[in-house]
Amino acid sequence: MFPRKREEGLIVHELAEETLIYDLKRHRAYCLNRTAALIWRYCDGLTPLAQMKELLSRELGRDIEDWVLQRALQQLDRAHLLQRDGGEATNPVRRQALKRVGKFAVAGSLSALLPMVRAIVAPTAAQATTGVTRAQCQDFPPGQCPNLPCTDRPGRRCLPSGGRNQRCDCRG
């Protein structure tokens, strides 16, 4: 079985050297650097890992080791960007190889070629705009709670907590 990229429920947007992906189901956005983007593109369900490695080496202009490929596949799998069959990733990521990946110290120009998949959770409208954390809410003077969304307490707003002193807190 060869790794296959997930396509359903994704919006893909190419930049010059990076690829942006938005997961409509999980509301997460990803940025793949060039190495990760190339590997993801090679994951068509038909290309063996050995061939992927060869293609990648040619594209990047240097020999690429197995663990670089494995690391990318691990990151892509964790980001739910690869298809899964019956709950198991279709990519043959071996546990021992993955453990070794973590122990490598990378230096010099190779670090620029390391695959990187960066992710954020897309904010709701309330989380993106004027809002306060709970700690900031509790700093407001009693009786002057701003009724703003609490960015770290979804669905709650900074309101008087009740009682005589009217201290502010994030409430539903």
Add this chain to the structure above:
Amino acid sequence: MEKLDRLGWAAGISFRAYGVRVGIRTTTPDVLPLIYPLLPPGWKPLSRPVVDYLYSFIVGGKGPASIRHFHIVYSGAVRLARTTDLDQALRLLELDLHFYIAERARHRVFVHAGVVGWQGRAIVIPGRTWSGKTSLVRSLVAAGASYYSDEFAVFDASGRVHPYPIALGIRDEHSGLPNKRTIAELGGIVGTRPLPVGLIVFTQFHPGARWRPRQLTPGGTVLELLRHTIPARREPERVLKTLSAVASHAPALMGHRGEANDLAVGLLEWLGRLKRHSAHAKRRASSGLSVGSGCSSPLAP
């Protein structure tokens, strides 16, 4: 909503802003002059009162035997405010109204950010409340930049930013709540035309911090902008395209900062150097001379 509809509504306004039609109905026309200044920049009255969304303002005040009645504001069918303080009711109406427009605007993407203009380019400062972006905007305006907004960067599909010049919310030292001040009161000038973005600055105030930013890649810039983008979940495809257009043409810096005044002048100088560097590179390219790998850039301020 049906119960609200049955109340006696004496006055109202219907308008369009950024492609969204909104109505505000009130129980007395006396409050309308207080509502007009709260409307989004560039609003236009509708010829027919057919709207996408409706606010309802029940005006309270003193009744017989000095009984005070509450001011009550509804956003659709949801109660926003129930207060005897008219200023608070108006402020909550204003906040919700701008938020609604920002989320549903057509042909524009709203990012929570401060924006100033300098030498034909915009500096965009994304950030949530309490990040210190208003202080930085104010310092940049005091240093000569033109004011575009301290609340929203309004991007079009080509990545230009449009003015959204509502009054600055300058935080009161004692209460911590924002007081509104216009740019004219602060001695600044307001930008009027859309600008290409020259620089994006992600920063947060930390007392004593030194400005030592790192530069983001375009993809990293899009992710960081997305954190502050109002319609991110509602229209992700259009948002990604717009933010990519922004990030593809403007460098982005990220780091903690100290006092806003110390950073403001440095940012304007750096943007000026960047503009001269780009113009120089273009002239060399057109003259057939090598411009190098394209990876060099002026050092961050």
